[in-house]
Amino acid sequence: MNAAATAESAAPIEARGLSKTYRIGFMRNRLVKALQGLDLTVPTGQVFGLLGPNGAGKSTTIKILMNLVTPSSGTATLFGLPASSTEARRKIGFLPENPAPYEYLTGREFVTLAGRLSGFSGEDLDRRTTRVLGAVELGSAEKLQIRRYSKGMVQRVALAQALVGDPKLLILDEPTSGLDPIGRSQMRDLIFAERERGTTILFCSHIIPDVQALCERMAILVGGRVVQQGSIHDLTHTGSSVIRLDVRGLSATQAEALGQATPLPDGETLRFEVPSAQVREFTERVWNSGGSLQQLVPKRSTLEDVFMDAVKSSGRSSSVGGDIQA
Numbered sequence: 001m002n003a004a005a006t007a008e009s010a011a012p013i014e015a016r017g018l019s020k021t022y023r024i025g026f027m028r029n030r031l032v033k034a035l036q037g038l039d040l041t042v043p044t045g046q047v048f049g050l051l052g053p054n055g056a057g058k059s060t061t062i063k064i065l066m067n068l069v070t071p072s073s074g075t076a077t078l079f080g081l082p083a084s085s086t087e088a089r090r091k092i093g094f095l096p097e098n099p100a101p102y103e104y105l106t107g108r109e110f111v112t113l114a115g116r117l118s119g120f121s122g123e124d125l126d127r128r129t130t131r132v133l134g135a136v137e138l139g140s141a142e143k144l145q146i147r148r149y150s151k152g153m154v155q156r157v158a159l160a161q162a163l164v165g166d167p168k169l170l171i172l173d174e175p176t177s178g179l180d181p182i183g184r185s186q187m188r189d190l191i192f193a194e195r196e197r198g199t200t201i202l203f204c205s206h207i208i209p210d211v212q213a214l215c216e217r218m219a220i221l222v223g224g225r226v227v228q229q230g231s232i233h234d235l236t237h238t239g240s241s242v243i244r245l246d247v248r249g250l251s252a253t254q255a256e257a258l259g260q261a262t263p264l265p266d267g268e269t270l271r272f273e274v275p276s277a278q279v280r281e282f283t284e285r286v287w288n289s290g291g292s293l294q295q296l297v298p299k300r301s302t303l304e305d306v307f308m309d310a311v312k313s314s315g316r317s318s319s320v321g322g323d324i325q326a
Contacts, residue, residue: 010080049215093162152183
């Protein structure tokens with residue numbers, strides 16, 4: 001199999017044993033482990049979320065993938081090629097966490113410059129620039145200098161420069177951070193549109209609702225390690241230790257004896273949440289009290305539950321959750 005065929009069949013992102021240690025301080029005598037043996041695979045054509053609190057190692061991972069930082073150990077490949085490969089990076093669009101385009105360029109000039117740096121020119125570049133500015137809804141503002149743009153407009157013009165080369169892989173570092181609800185909604189729509197085009201997207205964030213709304217698969221990164229990884233569905237549906245039971249036919253006294261219950265809108269049904277190990281005993285008590293069991297289902301975990309459980313199991317302080325926006 002030749003190199004081109006290998007690149008087509010390989011995962012857009014593959015990291016194995018990726019570690020990065022920084023030396024900090026005036027004497028550079030303090031060591032900080034930003035990444036510790038990270039393993040990560042991002043499948044083709046999906047929006048893959050990288051979720052974690054500030055300082056978890058998300059941005060370091062992206063910098064290694066973009067060849068902006070050299071790992072201390074381990075390997076990172078893009079489409080089967082080393083992350084340092086120019087050929088691999090030609091297939092990538094990158095939106096950094098805090099984009100800082102030259103503010104005295106107009107939006108169109110900035111995106112045109114990005115296109116030229118990607119090797120495009122002439123009418124092809126003009127068409128590409130017009131298309132991506134329209135896609136991010138900046139066509140009417142393309143002749144304004146970027147210094148006159150709002151925060152959301154800067155994010156969108158930075159996304160336009162990432163899209164001008166029709167990338168097969170889009171790496172987005174905190175693309176919705178700092179945006180108002182309208183700006184976040186617009187950014188989500190743009191990401192969905194790119195996914196529909198078949199683009200693979202690495203969506204790096206600490207905002208849980210955005211990850212849950214956009215991503216099919218995700219990895220939770222805490223303290224430089226992947227502590228949980230899988231599809232959003234599997235992570236929020238498996239391993240439930242709590243069972244939800246809907247019960248009818250109990251008096252107030254009988255219900256109180258069984259434990260705390262939540263009345264449902266029909267006025268007749270009470271909902272109990274019981275540890276799975278106690279379900280058999282609980283159902284027998286319901287039947288002995290003359291009640292009838294209407295429904296018994298595992299309680300679905302929220303993504304926030306999954307995240308907090310992952311943090312606790314990693315041995316990190318739960319206070320790290322203060323960096324998470326729910």
